Amino acid sequence: MSMPAAEVVRFTSDLIRIDTSNYGPDQDGPGERDAAEYVAAALAEVGLEPELYESASRRTTVVARWEPAGVDASLPPLLLHGHTDVVPTGDEAHWTYPPFSAEIVDDMLYGRGAADMKGSLAAMIVAAEEYVKANPNHKGTIALLITSDEEAAAKDGTVRVVETLMARGEKITYCMVGEPSSSKTLGDVVKNGRRGSITGNLYIQGIQGHVAYPH
Ligand code: ZN
Numbered sequence: 001m002s003m004p005a006a007e008v009v010r011f012t013s014d015l016i017r018i019d020t021s022n023y024g025p026d027q028d029g030p031g032e033r034d035a036a037e038y039v040a041a042a043l044a045e046v047g048l049e050p051e052l053y054e055s056a057s058r059r060t061t062v063v064a065r066w067e068p069a070g071v072d073a074s075l076p077p078l079l080l081h082g083h084t085d086v087v088p089t090g091d092e093a094h095w096t097y098p099p100f101s102a103e104i105v106d107d108m109l110y111g112r113g114a115a116d117m118k119g120s121l122a123a124m125i126v127a128a129e130e131y132v133k134a135n136p137n138h139k140g141t142i143a144l145l146i147t148s149d150e151e152a153a154a155k156d157g158t159v160r161v162v163e164t165l166m167a168r169g170e171k172i173t174y175c176m177v178g179e180p181s182s183s184k185t186l187g188d189v190v191k192n193g194r195r196g197s198i199t200g201n202l203y204i205q206g207i208q209g210h211v212a213y214p215h
Contacts, residue, residue: 004127004130009104009109012118012121012123013104013109013111015038015039015113015118015122016109016112016114016118017100019100020032020086021086022085022088022149027057031085032059033054036061036146036148039146040052042125042129043125043144048128048129049067050062051063053160056156059156059157062144063143063161064143065141065142066132066143068139072140075141077140077141077142077172077174078143079175079176080145081144081178082179083117083149083150083157083158085151086116086151097110099112100112116180117178117180121178128144145158145161
């Protein structure tokens with residue numbers, strides 16, 4: 001395995017071992033704070049200045065940017081975007097390998113969030129680090145936005161950061177989201193945009209009843 005690939009596996013494994021289960025709105029997200037601090041420390045080491053945002057419910061987001069002196073305004077800033085939280089595991093007895101152990105069996109890494117999306121988070125971070133190291137004279141801005149609170153109500157992650165950036169008048173030109181999107185093999189699909197979400201209220205008129213035998 002080449003050095004960056006081994007580094008991605010190591011980084012992914014470390015992130016999987018931090019339990020960042022998202023138990024829904026208004027729940028404390030202490031694991032997300034730990035993951036954010038871990039990520040921020042790694043980014044700071046290579047000169048991507050991290051800022052941490054924490055919501056009232058202790059959900060933590062990292063924004064890190066590499067902005068060289070004399071930045072060339074004709075080069076659009078590139079943002080790499082991901083989230084640290086994961087869907088709760090359900091009954092751990094049903095897992096073949098413990099969800100937070102990051103076991104590698106037959107060259108496959110197993111653990112909650114290996115696919116969605118600690119693997120790609122690690123890949124983006126290592127890629128940014130490698131690029132900055134190899135291209136110290138690059139005159140464009142590279143930024144990482146690593147949110148919490150994506151898997152449940154998603155109100156204290158990206159939303160809070162967007163509010164902060166809007167208040168500062170900062171705009172994002174290009175954004176790459178590392179969510180898993182492959183169909184059959186890794187990297188076979190790159191999607192322009194994402195499915196988004198829509199929320200509505202459904203009102204049904206009629207007489208309220210009760211069905212005693214749901215089957
Ligand atoms: Zn995801």
